[in-house]
């Protein structure tokens with residue numbers, strides 16, 4: 001089953017998302033931080049295994065790109081599953097720091113100090 | 119004090135996240151640079167191309183086997199409890215450019231790596247950031263630690279906008295990569311302090 005057929009590899013993840021290929025929320029970026037709600041809400045449908053894996057991984061805040069790597073799934077698939085979890089109130093989401101054309105000095109100075117310590 | 123800092127600390131207590139892009143042609147040292155400064159081994163995700171916003175027409179002329187996925191690698195630098203910097207290596211091949219738009223959103227700026235043996239492979243990246251007014255610096259990756267050209271010669275050869283910083287670096291060395299990142303941040307600080315928001319580069323389109 002390890003043949004070079006990439007089609008199989010691409011199809012499988014989307015069976016996890018019920019065949020949907022587009023998230024219904026666009027507010028997940030690569031560095032949007034996701035955290036499981038603690039305690040998890042009672043009731044509602046039982047999360048699927050892949051959803052449970054996400055919930056375990058985001059007991060502490062973790063960004064979308066990291067989740068994709070940890071689960072070896074495309075960001076696009078992760079995003080769809082995160083939409084599901086967000087809809088049923090199992091995760092909270094923190095968008096990245098907004099960056100304007102003139103990012104604030106305090107932020108930049110912090111980044112610079114951090115790089116100096118590297 | 120902007121005053122927004124404590125209020126913005128969300129219920130999840132997730133740190134703020136910012137990102138810098140590492141761009142340039144294929145094989146120029148992007149992944150190497152990400153790995154040199156990241157506190158974790160460069161992470162990689164594979165995106166199916168069809169999911170990333172490509173219309174069917176866009177796939178014309180692209181070999182199917184090669185067109186199925188695009189790899190994206192990234193690294194992390196924890197600045198503090200409340201701030202994490204992510205570095206994203208942009209996909210090198212031109213046909214993956216549609217991803218750059220997504221990547222560029224919310225980026226502080228970019229490092230464009232150049233290999234002086236084939237500088238043309240980084241023209242497209244320079245052009246991309248210039249057009250969008252995204253701040254960038256040039257990192258000249260001296261393969262085998264060799265730097266046959268001066269920054270001025272490279273600036274001329276690349277027809278860079280006035281004031282573009284050109285830094286000679288070694289993508290394999292953390293200290294060297296850090297200097298390039300610091301140069302970018304210092305440029306942003308200078309711009310921010312001036313408050314004019316003008317990216318180094320050509321005047322805004324009229």
Ligand SMILES: Nc1nc2c(ncn2[C@@H]2O[C@H](COP(=O)(O)OP(=O)(O)O)[C@@H](O)[C@H]2O)c(=O)[nH]1
Pocket residue numbers: 142143144145146147148149150151207210259260261262263288289290
């Ligand atoms: N000798 C030498 N090799 C390098 C240097 N930077 C990158 N490489 C090698 O060049 C190849 C391409 O680098 P990579 O970081 O994967 O390029 P990318 O395609 O831009 O991500 C790899 O085999 C690296 O090990 C360098 O400064 N000196």
Ligand SMILES: [Mg+2]
Pocket residue numbers: 148149150191207
């Ligand atoms: Mg690479």
